[in-house]
Amino acid sequence: MTLTVANGWALFAHFLAMSMLAIGGALSTAPEIHRYVVDERHWLDDNQFTAAVALAQAAPGPNLLFVPVVGYAVAGLGGAMIALSGMLIPSTTLALAVSRWGSKRREQRGVRAFVAGMAPITIAMLLTSGGLLASPLVHAPAAWLLLAATLGLSLKTRINPVWLIAGGAVAGASGWV
């Protein structure tokens, strides 16, 4: 899309909200970002969204970097900066404000209840993210094989994920997927 004040602000506001919802890691917000940029705004299609997350996984650095890549796919460099700053500002402010408070109270009942209650939700959000990323590949049996092989190797071995991503890229580039 072409960046305007209105849609730039909408993108920024969306990522401000995602920053506060990112409990248990940035990737747990991927389904909500997908719902907004693909289903609601139609800024990207399923293929572009999956490609953005895959690129971020192929590069070194925190998983959070899929956020500026999605922003880049939506509206170029400006979109990347808007998405990343939106994702960082609220949580960074809060982290600095409460880190000293939290370290004194981490054994308290409320904090433990929060961690316990949110844990199954984080896992469900990750499973949903994986499903969404696979959705544009539903009709490619080879992609399912690749997904299953990744799952098996990640669970059974300590292989560095970068080799799996490279393997996926080679398999795809040779026209196999």
Place this chain on the structure above:
Amino acid sequence: MTLLAPELRPAPRSPGELMRAFSAMALQGFGGVLPVAQRELVERRQWLTREQFTETLSIGQILPGPNVVNMALIIGDRFFGWRGAFAALAGLLALPLVIVLALAALATQYAAEPHVGGALRGMGAVAAGLIIATACKLLPTLARNPLGRGACAAVLLATLICVGGLRWPMAYAVLGIGGAAVLAAWRRLEPGA
């Protein structure tokens, strides 16, 4: 292993050193930086003890926002206040951001090439597998969850159905299902425990 008194523990000498250390960690971190951070901060540089690392991680996890970003902020803040926090954050993000945006720019430019499109689809399938594997590795931790296995399974399935199936906005799931789960965990935990 010797236990060093706090004042004898190694520490970064300047925010610049903190920034370079986080840069080095980020550039080694494919598929997440946390495992590298543990190795580098606890075992190699010994800026934190294992207990301090776990404690910092658990605070990073209860705060909203990406875990490793929160950890970098807290560690940076502990050594050099807000200057340290931003040095650690900049170290963690700056170079990886340049790399990933360069990759994205290249991919956009050559997206019409069938090889590039294919490579992106293959990487997408692997990325989906990696994320599902992360979820599977976390599943056993639910066995020790104070909610109990049955309630954990119910919360997990309810979230999958509402967000994955019915495409509810995530805020409803976090506030509704998450709120109920936190309340249930609160009731099961002993007061003052």
